Amino acid sequence: MSEKLKVGFLLLGGCAGCEMAVVDLSEKLVDALAHLEVVFWAPTVADVKYHDLEAMDDGYIDVAFIDGMIRLDEHIHMAKVMRKKAKTLIAFGVCAALGGTAGMGSLHTKEELFSKAFKNTTTTDNPDNVYPSPHCLVDGKYDLTLPAYEDKVRTLNQIVDVDYYIGGCPPHHSHVEVAIGALVTKQLPPKGSWITNGKAVCDVCKRNPTRNGNGGRIMVDKVLRMVDGIPDDNVCLLQQGYLCFGPITQGDCGGSCLNVNIPCRGCGGPIPGNEDYGAQALTSIASILGSEDATASLMEKYPNLAKFFYRYALPSGTLPRKM
Amino acid sequence: MSFSPNIVGFACQWCTYAGADLAGNLRCKYPPTVKLIKVPCSGRVKPEYVLQALAQGADGVLVGGCHFGDCHYKDGNYKTKNRMDLLSKLIADMGFDPRRLRLEWISGAEGQKFAKVITEFTEELIALGPNPLKKEEELINE
Ligand code: SF4
Ligand code: SF4
Ligand code: SF4
Ligand code: FES
Numbered sequence: 001m002s003e004k005l006k007v008g009f010l011l012l013g014g015c016a017g018c019e020m021a022v023v024d025l026s027e028k029l030v031d032a033l034a035h036l037e038v039v040f041w042a043p044t045v046a047d048v049k050y051h052d053l054e055a056m057d058d059g060y061i062d063v064a065f066i067d068g069m070i071r072l073d074e075h076i077h078m079a080k081v082m083r084k085k086a087k088t089l090i091a092f093g094v095c096a097a098l099g100g101t102a103g104m105g106s107l108h109t110k111e112e113l114f115s116k117a118f119k120n121t122t123t124t125d126n127p128d129n130v131y132p133s134p135h136c137l138v139d140g141k142y143d144l145t146l147p148a149y150e151d152k153v154r155t156l157n158q159i160v161d162v163d164y165y166i167g168g169c170p171p172h173h174s175h176v177e178v179a180i181g182a183l184v185t186k187q188l189p190p191k192g193s194w195i196t197n198g199k200a201v202c203d204v205c206k207r208n209p210t211r212n213g214n215g216g217r218i219m220v221d222k223v224l225r226m227v228d229g230i231p232d233d234n235v236c237l238l239q240q241g242y243l244c245f246g247p248i249t250q251g252d253c254g255g256s257c258l259n260v261n262i263p264c265r266g267c268g269g270p271i272p273g274n275e276d277y278g279a280q281a282l283t284s285i286a287s288i289l290g291s292e293d294a295t296a297s298l299m300e301k302y303p304n305l306a307k308f309f310y311r312y313a314l315p316s317g318t319l320p321r322k323m
Numbered sequence: 324m325s326f327s328p329n330i331v332g333f334a335c336q337w338c339t340y341a342g343a344d345l346a347g348n349l350r351c352k353y354p355p356t357v358k359l360i361k362v363p364c365s366g367r368v369k370p371e372y373v374l375q376a377l378a379q380g381a382d383g384v385l386v387g388g389c390h391f392g393d394c395h396y397k398d399g400n401y402k403t404k405n406r407m408d409l410l411s412k413l414i415a416d417m418g419f420d421p422r423r424l425r426l427e428w429i430s431g432a433e434g435q436k437f438a439k440v441i442t443e444f445t446e447e448l449i450a451l452g453p454n455p456l457k458k459e460e461e462l463i464n465e
Contacts, residue, residue: 107416279370282413286405295408305409306416318374323418323455 005184008040008053008061009092010082012075013102013153014068016044017170018093022065024173025180032177035184040064040085050078058084063183065092067170069099069315070154074147083160088183090164090195094267096156097165097194098277099315104307106152106314106321152321153314165194167250167269169312175252194250200271201246201264205255207236214239219290223298226262233261238288243298248280265311276318278310285309328382328448330357330441333368337395338430339387345434353438354445357385365389366399370410373424377414380457383423383448385440390428400428420451 009019019041022029039061042048064086070076083089091097099106105113114131118124134148156162166179179195182188189195202208209215214236224231224241231237237244237258244263246255250271257264270277282305289295302308310317334340340361346353362368365388376384386407394400403426411421427440 276371276374278413279374282370282409283406286409287402289405292408295405298409299412304416305413309413318371318378319414319417322416323459 004037005035006039006060006062007036008038008064008082008086009045010040010042010053010064010066010078011044012066012068012079012096012156013071014093014095014100016067018065018067018095018168019044021093021168021170021173021176025177028177032180032184036180050081053078053085054081056085059087061086063088063090065090066096066156067092069095069102070156070159071102071105071150072147073150076150076154076159079156079159088163089156089160090166090179091156091162092166093171094167094169094269094312097162097167097269097316098313099153099155099320100169100312103153103155103312103314103316104310107304107306108322110149110151154320155316158315163191164188165269166252167194167196167267168253169267172253172256174254178252194269194272196250196252196269198272199251201249201251201253201255201258201268204251205236205246205258207234207258209236209239212236218288220288221290221294223289223294223301225301231261237263243285245281245284248274248277248284267312270313276316277313278306278317281309326449326453327354328356328445328453329380330383330385330444330448331376331381332357332359332385332387333362333365333372334359334385334387335365335389335400336361336363338389338393339365339427339437341431342387342429342433342437345431346437347434349434351434351438353441356445356448357441364394364396364399365403366394366396368403368406370406370413373410374414377419377423377454378456380454382451382454383425383444385444386424386426387429387437387440388426390430393430418455422447422451423454 040048040053064082066082070079094100095102118131119126119129132146134146136144138144182195218238220241222241223243231240231242242263245266246264248271249264249266250268252268266277270280274280334343343359365386368386373384388400388403391400407426411424414424415421425444429437
């Protein structure tokens with residue numbers, strides 16, 4: 001048997017949901033481990049420390065998965081270390097690839113975010129307004145440090161070269177399985193590509209109007225949000241006025257959201273040929289608005305369009321943060 | 324030195340671009356602040372182009388198309404209208420004054436209107452000051 005592929009996992013500014021998607025492979029993960037040797041998995045799963053990664057020879061890891069976005073100086077440092085240690089580097093999940101939901105943090109100032117997180121939530125009791133700070137001297141002798149907060153969220157490829165991208169928040173475990181299969185058998189697309197089935201969410205959606213003989217141009221007079229009603233679960237959401245990003249999103253999830261009657265918000269990443277997800281989402285949605293009333297109702301229902309169109313992709317956009 | 328705004332103009336070849344030509348032939352006076360880019364139809368202007376112009380430091384972006392009913396591709400300008408309405412809200416959410424994006428319908432016969440729009444837009448942008456991104460860059464360079 002050929003040698004096992006050495007893999008590593010590194011969580012940066014994310015929730016570890018992407019790593020749960022690996023664990024969700026369950027017995028298939030056990031099978032895959034016949035071909036894989038996990039040599040690093042931090043800070044979540046394995047009992048290893050960052051300096052263990054730093055001590056490895058350059059190029060020691062065959063395939064590294066990084067999940068989460070970049071917000072701290074520590075993230076920048078570790079991304080660079082992992083890049084050196086890994087022959088192939090994968091931006092795993094939409095946070096690493098496009099910034100993810102946490103990327104919307106770049107629409108706020110640090111003060112707004114810190115006061116929300118450490119002061120103004122109802123469950124917070126912080127009368128002295130203590131905020132985390134990179135340095136703290138305790139008892140006059142213990143110089144403690146915390147990672148420093150960068151001025152905006154970045155995607156992984158804004159820091160290091162990325163070989164492959166995998167979308168999803170988190171990637172669907174069936175897609176993780178396909179991706180790991182492609183890595184083990186070395187059947188990979190050209191470097192810099194997304195690992196994807198190449199289909200849009202609409203393509204895998206059971207509601208697709210063309211499949212149901214109900215195609216034609218979609219025009220709506222009124223925009224609805226999920227709180228406004230319960231959509232018919234056999235009919236395309238766009239046709240019902242619920243705004244769905246399926247047409248412009250990679251469908252490696254198998255249309256998960258549509259299967260539970262909620263619209264796609266784009267976690268799968270952009271279908272190829274699109275440089276700016278949010279701008280494309282705007283174009284796509286604008287094309288179905290049949291009247292000025294429809295446009296007005298959209299803007300009334302979605303008070304912040306940057307958060308709506310760039311739900312998962314703001315840091316990768318042409319304008320990656322608020323001025 | 325006084326601030327002279329830098330406007331990127333996307334002009335439909337069938338109307339606004341011809342209107343700009345006519346403004347020249349009529350020797351209309353307007354400030355030399357706009358760089359026109361000819362597009363086949365205002366409906367060809369992707370939001371990405373406008374965002375790109377702002378990201379690269381344009382102080383204002385003008386999108387010029389045919390009047391409703393006159394678009395050579397029937398409904399290109401209706402699409403433009405939807406898009407630009409959403410886009411001006413989007414750039415406001417990104418921290419830009421939405422007045423930095425201007426949508427105008429200017430026909431090939433409206434040379435005077437073209438000159439008037441550029442004059443007004445220039446004045447408005449002078450009042451707004453430079454693209455906030457440029458200020459940030461200057462701060463970084465200092
Ligand atoms: S992509 Fe989603 S699941 Fe993965 S780390 Fe980011 S927020 Fe978590
Ligand atoms: S727009 Fe949404 S609901 Fe309609 S076919 Fe596409 S993914 Fe399905
Ligand atoms: S339907 Fe869209 S938002 Fe939902 S999981 Fe799939 S790609 Fe993500
Ligand atoms: S042809 Fe002029 S706006 Fe469409």
